[in-house]
Amino acid sequence: MPGKAIIYDLDNTIYPVSAIGDKLFGSLFTLILESxxxxxxxxxxxKAIMRTPFRLVAQRFNFSDELTQKGIDLQEELEYNETIAPFDDYFEIHNIVADRFLVTTGFRKMQLSKIKHLGIENDFKEVHVVNPVITSKKEVFANILQRHNYAPEEVLVVGDDPESEIAAAKALGIPTVLYDRNKEQNSDMADYTINHFKELALIYNTK
Ligand SMILES: [Mg+2]
Known part of the structure; x- marks a missing residue:
């Protein structure tokens, strides 16, 4: 039986951060080098900054409190102002009849600027930028289910990060799809693993 909704991650799920990272994070990289x-x-x-929320990177690499705060202050004002190309298989998601949600963790201005320059705002019923200081992906997912009356098994969560959206969905009993474009992850991290969005329709329609 097909489900009702699919919740997508943004970074490295819909487009590659590496394609814009050096430009987007240039001033942050300079700050770190100068520190x-x-x-x-x-x-x-x-590399970690392109894959992982900044606060976690700062902890992992033992940045001082001062450098962490300066990095946060800087990124709260960062925006990306050029066109961004989604992954070439992104448009496959339009072939799946489901309510689409976009849930991304990060700095609000930055994430909204990327969504705008990807030109994907209208692809989603709701867009949520999660500030991890205030809330979590798990709370936002739970809130979407509750407001729309979806049972967990009627939803799929799709993303590239086993420790972020995949873990949050698992905690709520929502089936998970790991988007492992470059086949870098173990296939047991999620209920399903795909490396192309054309595979998602089959999972969604038959799970
Ligand atoms: Mg991601």
Whole structure:
């Protein structure tokens, strides 16, 4: 039986952060380099910032409280103002009849600017930018289910991060689809693993 709704992640699920990261985070990378707190790990930090929420990166690489706060202050004002291309298989999601939700963790202005320049705002019934200081993906998912009267099994959560949206969905009993475009993850991280969105219709319609 087909479900009712699909909740999508944004970063590295709908488009690759690496395609815009050096431009988007240029001033942040300069701040980190100038702080001298990167030691040998600059490349690892640069990559982590494109994959993982900044506060977690700051903890993992032992940034000082001052550098963490400066990085947060800077990113709260960052916006991306050029066209962004979604992954080439993104448009497959239009072939699936479901209520579509976009739930992304990050800095509000930054995330909204990316959504605008991807031109995808109207693809979704609701767009939520999660500020992890105030709430969580789990709370936002639970709230969507409750407001729309969806049972967990009527929803799918799709994303690239086992520790973020996949974990949050699992905690609520919502079936999970890991979007593993580059086949980098273990296939047991989620209920389903796909590397192309054309596979999602089949899962959604038959699960
Ligand atoms: Mg992501």
């Amino acid at each position: 001298g707190q990167h030691n040998e790990d600059y490349e690892a930090i640069r």
